[in-house]
Amino acid sequence: MKFDHDVIVIGGGPAGSTFSRYCAGAGMDILIVDKRKEIGVPVRCGEGLGTREVFAQGLDLPKKCISADIVGAKVVAPNGKEIVWKGKETNGWVLERKFFDKWLCELAVDKGVKVHTYTRATELIRENGTITGVKLSHGGRDPYEVRAPLVVSAEGMESFMARAAGFKTVHSLYDVDTCYQYEMKPYDHQNLIELYFGNELAPRGYVWIFPKSDRKANVGIGVGGNLTNGSKNGGMPGADPKALLEKFISTHPQLKDSSTLIDFGGVISVGAPLDEFVKDNFMVIGTAAKQVDPIHGGGIALAMETSVIAANSAIEAFKKKDFSRKSLLPYETRWKETLGRKVAKRLLLRKVMEKFSDDDLNHIFNNMTDRDLNSVMDGNFAGPVAKVVAGRPQLLKVVSALIS
């Protein structure tokens, strides 16, 4: 069979661009298609990113991609008690996502990757049961066929082609957070990410303030998907993310008089990753594979890290001219051994956290230090758990899952 490319990557976000950059560096012929008119737009994200993965890939982030430097985090309990936490984990940036995504994509183009925007994958092409390409439509025009021995879904939350390939990418309401966010100005920040917890404030979620340049900030809320929009369809009454966010803003001393510059929102995956990431001639990477941190809902760093693992497998498969599931499987195995372990711990933590009442949260915040937060985020739960349970033994049942 004659192929047009070695790989077709669906989606030009951080996962698709990073994967393609690495594969093209090894001499593979890659086509990225993105259905959006412009890479990186619309933004539907808090735009936070830790420094670690960017440095690990030897990238030098251009100034225009960075809106603000982050030096730490401030977490706030329902009773107002604050913990400020500065550590290696909290060093990062709030990005200008639309520039960041485009810059990452351009890096791929510099390596020889071909990119087509406003191009939607409408269907997988299967011949004798084997995936051999995709049908593409540019701006709604008649579909045309493009063939490659490997199709990669980096589609993000929708992941329609991954569904078509047989992956269970549909999200349950329990495993998503629904989010609404404003970019607001003025807001005088201290380069800290601010997180506000409380079951009334944000049921099974939190309100965040991410600082941006020029006295701006992303102010957003995430609410458990199964609790959202209760007034309709029997969820939790009043858990309408937009209304709750406005309530928070109206009582915030600084923000209540600020303007909104952008309305955006999204639905974030906070559940477990897919059981499998590869099939014959097909891979799923990034948010499409539900590779998202279940605690903070961040997907960029994981997507970039995953893409390297996935690209290495794809490059090996390319050398062997064998894109079977077996040949691509090292990606899945390596992911589960490394990043998968970390994500599993975070998921466990999320499921424990959602059981806390506001009283529990107040107690925990009263007894925790920034160091404890550090160990919790590193997945070392024993110390902090002992501290918390000492003063509130009834919590043992809830938190024991973390130490068993």
Added chain:
Amino acid sequence: MITIKHEGCIFCVGCSSVCPASAIEAVGTRMEHYPEKCIDCGLCVKVCPANVITLHKGVKSCAELKGAKA
């Protein structure tokens, strides 16, 4: 059947990420609803952060209407 008030849509594709029937998809600059695939489960209604999707109860789904015609 469901209706989407496109004016308030923030194009977050949350609805399509939870749709078990792949009946909503981002196409161009708006969310496209495919009534013939829709199973009227209402998950999109619940998840929509902008609260712009409505499920009309007691109205036959488009899929049913189509089936009745055939």
